[in-house]
Amino acid sequence: MTAEPFRCGRVALMGPPNAGKSTFLNKCLGQKVSIVSPRPQTTRNRITGILSGKDAQVIFIDTPGIHQPHGTTHRLMTRAAWDALDGADALGVILDADLYARKAEFLENDIEPLRAPVAAEQRPVFVIANKVDLLGDKSRLLPLLERLHGIWPEAGLFPVSAADGEGLPALLAAIKSVLPPRPSLFPEDTLSTAPLRFMAAEIVREQLFLTLRQELPYFTTVEIEAWDEDGEAGDVEIHAVIHVARSTHKAMVIGRGGQNIKRIGQAARMEIMELLGRKTHLRLWVKVRDSRAEEAAFLRSFGPAPEAWF
């Protein structure tokens, strides 16, 4: 009997906003590398998450949700998602199966931007029907799976729950089996290629989403202004600035008597401390920015636009 070769490759995770792409990635890794919120368009950049096992290394690339873009920001986010396909060995299309089991009419419109490119893919495609834990009666999934099979007949179909892990072992085994035989690209203990500073800023942004819910103004960004690891007893001191567009937004983020900013700071500090494995002090400021200059900086953070973008 010959031993299976070690396999390693990249898998781009794509899909409509809010489908559970980031939740799926975190669940596969058993740790949080990508932030999650009930609001669509939480992920703004490509995020890598690396799953290292004894037989394979899977490099997942989480992406912003793909949808019909309106305006420059959405176009840039959508581009960040499509760019993830470059160099990927396989593609995971994640869909909210519960949503389409209840509202079948939404499917066509939501997958429209993905439909033709995915159908034309030469690489292995995994269509991941997520959130099956929300379906009381699993037979409600069948018409959706049939439709998806009709749309992308070549793709593997996997009903899963990123929340409770149902279906993930079978899917991960299938993903590993299509990766090219080669040694790992990253050391075994690398969880992500994202710098810790970026991850810390994302954790603050996640807490903003979770605390403010629908009220969070879309252009809110978080910037790490200072990161001091030389504090007493090896503590890390982090200063983060939450940039908002208007003074009304600032009041919202701070909350009555400072209750929101306090909650955001406490929750983010706990998570960052876990990430760093060291005692952490987190100081937050809220600044009203010069909105035009700031929006330009926000857009620049996506990288230069290619000449022929739309």
Ligand SMILES: Nc1nc2c(ncn2[C@@H]2O[C@H](COP(=O)(O)OP(=O)(O)OP(=O)(O)O)[C@@H](O)[C@H]2O)c(=O)[nH]1
């Ligand atoms: N019940 C249930 N909820 C889920 C599951 N997967 C994700 N969710 C929830 O769906 C919401 C969106 O999850 P995200 O992981 O942020 O989705 P996303 O696709 O990364 O979203 P964007 O980054 O905004 O495109 C969150 O409230 C998650 O908790 C699942 O399997 N079951």
Ligand SMILES: [Mg+2]
């Ligand atoms: Mg996401």
